Amino acid sequence: MNLTVIGCSGSFPGPLSPASCYLVTAYDGERTWRILLDLGNGALGTAQRYMDLEDIDAIFLSHLHPDHCMDLCGLHVAVRWNPDGWPKGRIPVWGPADTALRMATAYGLDPDPGMTEEFEFHHWADRESVKLGPFAITPYPVRHPVDEAYAMRIEATEPGSGGPVTRVLTYSGDTDACDALVEAARGSDMFLCEAAFHEGRDDAIEGVHLTGKRAGATATEASVRRLLLTHLPPWNDSVRTVEEARESYTGDLAVAVAGVSYII
Template identity: 65%
Template sequence: MKLTIVGCTGSFPGPGSPASCYLLTADSGGRRWKIVLDLGSGALGALQRYTDLEDIDAIFLSHLHPDHCMDLCGLHVAVHWKPGGWGRGRIPVWGPAATADRLATAYGLPLDPGMHEDFEFASWSARHPVKVGPFTVTPYAVNHPIEEAYALRVECRQELEDGTVKESVLAYSGDTDSCPELVEAARDSDFFLCEAAFEEGRDDDIKDVHLTGKRAGEAAVEAGAGRLLLTHIPVWTDTTKVLNEAREVFGEKVAAAVAGVHYQL
């Protein structure tokens, strides 16, 4: 499984990166599968550097704040109005129950049909897995101020050409403060992609919104994660500071996400 950091700036796009968007790719059954975790503000343009939009097999939304979902409005245009027609069927989109209506409202469309002609919307049910090709995605309800917010556990099972099977696990926090469900989502993961929007000492009075580097490190330790990649770092948060916070707790297998970087799991 390959992870591509399409966008990783928190809360709104920054000068060097769009908002949250991550592309996962894996070969299985004689073809290449591609899924997208979140499609936040500014991400659609950057995503096209790494894949043809018609090759997307499914999109998984952690929650409905604009920095995690709003570029589905642009993708709607790409699907609906492509000259000559869209080359595939509707794109499956998994997200909170309000996803279809929220996006139609954002674009100024009537709720019926909204974007249903372009996307096959399905709603999350906490801890109920969804399978797409070699990927199994399981949502865990987490601690963030919106109706539904989820961390996503992505398990990938690939049958290789030599007959062996490769299994890998990536956990993605979405947006959350500390909670037991985040730890469960990341349990024994090979790679923990975890937000760290807040700084210790600066944001101590703000509860139940975001993690600091320290709290991300604590969750990774409790989960037994193999590696920790901090993401969703806003322009006003010091990346070096949150990295140091995480390292003091988790150790040296910590890095900060950078748009355009690829990781092989």
């Protein structure tokens, strides 16, 4: 399984990165499957550096804040108005229950049909896994000020020399510390975890985002192998975020950078 950071800027696109979007690929023995975790504002253009849009097998949305979903509107245009015709069927999209309505409203469409001719919308169900090619994606409800916000546990089973091998990536989405996030991340090979707040500066804000220290504490409690901090807003100091995480996590640690790929 490979992870490519399309966008990792927190809350809005920054000068060096679009908002949240991650390309995850895995091989099932016959072909490579490609899924996107979130599709925040600014991400659609950058994603085309790494894949053709028609090669998207599915999109999985953590929640419906614009920095995690709004470029679905641009993808709708790419599918609907391609002058050569869209070469594949509807793109599957998993997300909160209001995803189809929110996207139609954002683009000024009548909800019926909205974007349902371009996307096949599915609703998350708490801890109910979605099976797609070599992937199993399981949502866990987390703490963020929207009706539905989810972390995702992504398990990919690929052929190996000694038989099938399963690797685990957990993506926090946006969340403050909670038991469900620890459950989602338990034993992960990589924990892609938001750290949008700083200790001291943001202590009065509850139930919105993690700090580096709280992300590290979650990673330690969940016994993850690698921690990749993400969703840092442009005004944050990444060095300070890493220093905070080091107070509570001693394992392999880095900050996500747009354009970098990781083997999991």
